Amino acid sequence: MIRLVLVAQEPFNAEPPRSALISSYVTPVDFFYKRNHGPIPLVDDIDRYYVSIRGLIENPKDLFMKDVRMLPKYDVTATLQCAGNRRTAMSKSRTVRGVGWDISALGNGLFLISIFCSRITSSKADELSSAKPIPLFSEFLSAIWGGVKLADVLELVGIPKYTSVTKSGGKHVEFVSIDKCKEEKGGPYKASIPLSQATNPDADVLLAYEMNGEPLNRDHGYPLRVVVPGVIGARSVKWLDAINIIAEECQGFFMQKDYKMFPPSVNWDNINWDSRRPLMDFPVQCAICSLEDVDVIKPGKVKISGYAVSGGGRGIERVDVSVDGGKNWLEASKYQQTGMQYIADGMNSDKWAWVLFEVVVDVLLNTQIVAKAADSAANVQPENVETIWNLRGVLNNSWHRVHVRVGH
Ligand code: MTE
Numbered sequence: 492m493i494r495l496v497l498v499a500q501e502p503f504n505a506e507p508p509r510s511a512l513i514s515s516y517v518t519p520v521d522f523f524y525k526r527n528h529g530p531i532p533l534v535d536d537i538d539r540y541y542v543s544i545r546g547l548i549e550n551p552k553d554l555f556m557k558d559v560r561m562l563p564k565y566d567v568t569a570t571l572q573c574a575g576n577r578r579t580a581m582s583k584s585r586t587v588r589g590v591g592w593d594i595s596a597l598g599n600g601l602f603l604i605s606i607f608c609s610r611i612t613s614s615k616a617d618e619l620s621s622a623k624p625i626p627l628f629s630e631f632l633s634a635i636w637g638g639v640k641l642a643d644v645l646e647l648v649g650i651p652k653y654t655s656v657t658k659s660g661g662k663h664v665e666f667v668s669i670d671k672c673k674e675e676k677g678g679p680y681k682a683s684i685p686l687s688q689a690t691n692p693d694a695d696v697l698l699a700y701e702m703n704g705e706p707l708n709r710d711h712g713y714p715l716r717v718v719v720p721g722v723i724g725a726r727s728v729k730w731l732d733a734i735n736i737i738a739e740e741c742q743g744f745f746m747q748k749d750y751k752m753f754p755p756s757v758n759w760d761n762i763n764w765d766s767r768r769p770l771m772d773f774p775v776q777c778a779i780c781s782l783e784d785v786d787v788i789k790p791g792k793v794k795i796s797g798y799a800v801s802g803g804g805r806g807i808e809r810v811d812v813s814v815d816g817g818k819n820w821l822e823a824s825k826y827q828q829t830g831m832q833y834i835a836d837g838m839n840s841d842k843w844a845w846v847l848f849e850v851v852v853d854v855l856l857n858t859q860i861v862a863k864a865a866d867s868a869a870n871v872q873p874e875n876v877e878t879i880w881n882l883r884g885v886l887n888n889s890w891h892r893v894h895v896r897v898g899h
């Protein structure tokens with residue numbers, strides 16, 4: 492076995508302001524909140540590190556880094572978004588579990604979005620109360636991921652491209668991590684995706700060893716992590732240890748007992764986890780990053796900017812901004828970095844990655860500024876958080892609103 496050293500948790504990092512998030516198209520590693528509040532595994536012998544590929548296949552294999560390096564490398568620009576992004580705003584409507592503590596841990600109009608989806612448990616409250624403010628959109632990251640396609644890796648174990656079921660009945664690909672977590676009763680973090688997605692080269696599912704051209708760092712999953720573009724972050728398993736081809740979807744905690752969306756009527760007394768499927772694609776989302784929640788601005792022209800992204804490979808069609816709380820709308824201009832190393836075949840480069848938007852508006856009075864996006868399938872964001880409230884506080888993609896006060 493490889494030698495793993497578990498290190499103690501690192502301290503929380505200071506928060507980058509909202510504006511840092513959109514200061515560049517590709518989020519620099521340093522601007523991204525490091526989720527160091529769990530034991531992060533350290534793989535210190537890269538030559539002996541391997542991913543064991545087993546299950547309902549004919550040719551099991553231990554995949555070493557040298558095997559990985561022999562496969563073609565791809566760079567995919569993809570936005571990773573936690574299902575808990577913007578959770579705090581949902582909690583303001585009606586409390587969602589596990590975030591009661593967050594507001595008091597923070598000050599000055601900075602709000603905690605989910606710290607780390609897998610860590611949203613009240614037992615973490617103590618750690619958090621001593622923490623520094625957390626980034627508003629901490630569960631959000633656009634990066635250029637460098638690695639190999641899972642579809643190519645699965646070919647090495649005899650599963651052809653575009654396979655949805657193996658001869659022995661494998662239908663799902665389970666990713667098992669090295670890290671251990673409380674929710675798995677001390678077992679490893681894990682998740683799965685359908686085999687059809689894993690073997691589809693156009694789905695761009697990667698085993699990534701680079702982020703923004705640098706080797707993946709420990710926080711983000713060194714030496715190898717899964718990146719499932721367009722899907723909630725929870726399925727992009729870090730510190731990959733094993734890949735299992737299985738008949739049913741992964742039965743892990745974060746697939747079966749978390750990251751599901753329930754209707755507003757479901758509460759902790761009547762919840763039936765089996766009644767819902769695990770969240771996969773994330774919905775259309777956008778947020779204003781150039782203004783804090785309550786900002787005092789000078790009257791006149793204001794530049795409103797932020798990000799918009801949708802899941803499932805659906806690009807952003809349009810971003811609308813309102814300066815009167817949603818009565819009248821202006822279309823924002825949107826942009827992506829040109830010259831990206833990777834543009835998905837025949838698709839827009841926003842297939843997996845966010846667009847940044849910008850519009851200059853006139854603000855003369857105190858008001859609410861609102862942004863909403865539509866994606867390429869004409870999906871739109873819900874107007875109010877109440878309509879999508881759910882007890883786990885996931886997928887808050889309601890119109891993003893900031894209040895501005897005009898001062899002189
Ligand atoms: N992988 C492992 N091994 N352990 C984890 O706790 N968390 C998941 C996912 N992969 C997690 C994991 C969740 S919920 C998210 S949102 C993303 O990793 C966050 O990835 P990042 O820390 O690189 O931003």
Ligand code: MO
Nearest residue numbers: 573608724725
């Ligand atoms: Mo997450």
